[in-house]
Amino acid sequence: MKRLVGALLCLNLILSVSTSVFANSEADDGWLASTEGDYLVKAIPTAPLVAGQKGPETNQLMLTFQSIAGQPVSLLEFTATDFVPFMPTMGHGTVATHQVDLGFGEENQALVKQIYFTMATMAAHGWVIYLDVNLDGLSNRFEIPVIVGM
Numbered sequence: 001m002k003r004l005v006g007a008l009l010c011l012n013l014i015l016s017v018s019t020s021v022f023a024n025s026e027a028d029d030g031w032l033a034s035t036e037g038d039y040l041v042k043a044i045p046t047a048p049l050v051a052g053q054k055g056p057e058t059n060q061l062m063l064t065f066q067s068i069a070g071q072p073v074s075l076l077e078f079t080a081t082d083f084v085p086f087m088p089t090m091g092h093g094t095v096a097t098h099q100v101d102l103g104f105g106e107e108n109q110a111l112v113k114q115i116y117f118t119m120a121t122m123a124a125h126g127w128v129i130y131l132d133v134n135l136d137g138l139s140n141r142f143e144i145p146v147i148v149g150m
């Protein structure tokens, strides 16, 4: 069973690296495409993200969504368990204590608060947020790279 999980994590890593490269090549001004390609997200930390116990006090990510054609989404749905910080190179996630405020600014925005990262970004070891979100009734997955300081 452990071997299977390891194999799945490796496969997931290969898939996420390849799709991230694709998404980044499609990005413009910080917009990242979903793996389905129909929607874009822009993820802006409200302050520099930090690792450890102090992180949740200030770690917030403002997410803005729009269609690939530039139209704002009118229906935005996800919950805390759909927002998954993960470090693919080490195969670990974090503790999902964060909170989600949908429609925080505009209808097509969400603020994710109290994000906890177990460690800082180190050399080849980076954090990615896996986000499964329903946009205008359509399922989309985003893979959002974030940099986490000490």
Ligand SMILES: [Cu+2]
Residues within 6 Å of the ligand: 087, 090, 092, 119, 125
């Ligand atoms: Cu790690």
